[in-house]
Amino acid sequence: MPGLNPCIKAVVNRVVHDGHEVVGIRRGWAALLHHDLDDPASAAEWFRPLTSATVRTIDRTGGTFLHTSRTNPSRVKASEVPAHLVGSVDGEGPFDFTEHALRVVEALGIDTLIPIGGDDTLSYALRMHEEGVPVIAIPKTMDNDVHGTDYCIGFSTAVTRGVQFIHNLRTSTGSHERIAVIELFGRYSGETSLVTAYLAGVDRAVISEVPFDVERLGRLLLEDKHENPSNYAMVTVSEGATLAGGDLVLSGEEDAYGHRKLGGIGELTAALLKEATGEDMIVQVIGYLMRSGAADSLDLMVATNYAVMAADLALEGASGRLVALRSGTYTAVPLTATREGVKRVDVDELYDTDAYRPKLRHVTGKPMFLY
Numbered sequence: 001m002p003g004l005n006p007c008i009k010a011v012v013n014r015v016v017h018d019g020h021e022v023v024g025i026r027r028g029w030a031a032l033l034h035h036d037l038d039d040p041a042s043a044a045e046w047f048r049p050l051t052s053a054t055v056r057t058i059d060r061t062g063g064t065f066l067h068t069s070r071t072n073p074s075r076v077k078a079s080e081v082p083a084h085l086v087g088s089v090d091g092e093g094p095f096d097f098t099e100h101a102l103r104v105v106e107a108l109g110i111d112t113l114i115p116i117g118g119d120d121t122l123s124y125a126l127r128m129h130e131e132g133v134p135v136i137a138i139p140k141t142m143d144n145d146v147h148g149t150d151y152c153i154g155f156s157t158a159v160t161r162g163v164q165f166i167h168n169l170r171t172s173t174g175s176h177e178r179i180a181v182i183e184l185f186g187r188y189s190g191e192t193s194l195v196t197a198y199l200a201g202v203d204r205a206v207i208s209e210v211p212f213d214v215e216r217l218g219r220l221l222l223e224d225k226h227e228n229p230s231n232y233a234m235v236t237v238s239e240g241a242t243l244a245g246g247d248l249v250l251s252g253e254e255d256a257y258g259h260r261k262l263g264g265i266g267e268l269t270a271a272l273l274k275e276a277t278g279e280d281m282i283v284q285v286i287g288y289l290m291r292s293g294a295a296d297s298l299d300l301m302v303a304t305n306y307a308v309m310a311a312d313l314a315l316e317g318a319s320g321r322l323v324a325l326r327s328g329t330y331t332a333v334p335l336t337a338t339r340e341g342v343k344r345v346d347v348d349e350l351y352d353t354d355a356y357r358p359k360l361r362h363v364t365g366k367p368m369f370l371y
Contacts, residue, residue, distance in 0.1 A: 002295035010307030148337030149324030183266025186238035
């Protein structure tokens with residue numbers, strides 16, 4: 001995810017400057033589950049001391065050099081229990097290994113945890129806080145759907161990438177006189193699809209919050225295509241979008257946070273649109289491309305400032321806080337704000353449910369990201 005490495009670097013530099021040590025937790029919460037307290041060599045695999053020299057150049061690339069995972073120590077399948085913990089459980093699971101995670105934190109001498117992530121990562125951060133571990137959290141998700149903050153690291157870069165790819169795709173779509181269906185990330189919140197479509201001037205945008213009728217969408221896209229001098233049309237689709245009367249397009253088993261993999265609504269929508277309109281389709285899934293590569297300047301700025309805020313709060317001895325942007329101002333809110341529910345697009349204010357497109361009659365008084 002763009003912005004993670006710059007965020008890590010800024011935390012390290014700020015904390016080290018005040019004479020404290022920083023340890024990087026590798027592969028997210030997996031480290032607290034897989035570290036074997038009886039095996040000294042295990043620490044080298046799961047934890048990494050971080051210094052200013054260690055992080056000197058990491059902000060020049062995207063992603064996280066500490067790596068990541070979909071591990072939830074409070075919900076571990078029987079098949080995923082580490083060997084050193086197998087003897088402590090019985091049955092089919094899932095198992096809660098939070099007690100082990102707490103022992104790892106204590107053994108490492110961690111004074112404050114600074115997790116960076118979205119709702120799933122932060123849900124376990126809240127669990128650790130409630131277990132008595134000092135936690136200062138940083139919101140990071142390109143869906144921009146963490147409660148308590150107007151902005152999450154990664155959103156600007158994702159939208160920027162989406163707009164660029166859509167404009168590039170106009171070349172092929174227009175040359176072949178087709179309808180392009182572009183599937184974007186967005187499980188429960190359609191903000192990424194909505195804002196990307198708004199900025200890229202896409203004809204229609206299907207979002208997670210509003211089930212869509214494929215016949216009506218087809219008629220609208222035919223009108224768009226015929227009205228376009230280049231005889232093509234484009235529609236963005238959130239990966240979490242659903243057909244009217246249908247369900248999410250899912251595959252595979254549930255992960256550690258209860259989610260099955262999304263993906264396929266773009267292909268399904270294109271197939272149904274072809275059947276409804278008789279037009280040839282171009283289907284492009286640009287999900288992971290949206291979150292690849294280095295962060296744009298806005299995400300660099302927010303990631304760095306969030307990191308400095310989090311480090312300052314940690315050095316002050318604060319706990320249970322989420323750094324945030326509220327109404328354009330940097331602040332911190334209770335970490336409990338993250339469990340207030342699913343943050344979604346304000347459909348009445350921002351979306352035309354009949355026309356399947358952004359609806360912005362005025363922007364005066366609205367926040368920068370229209371959310």
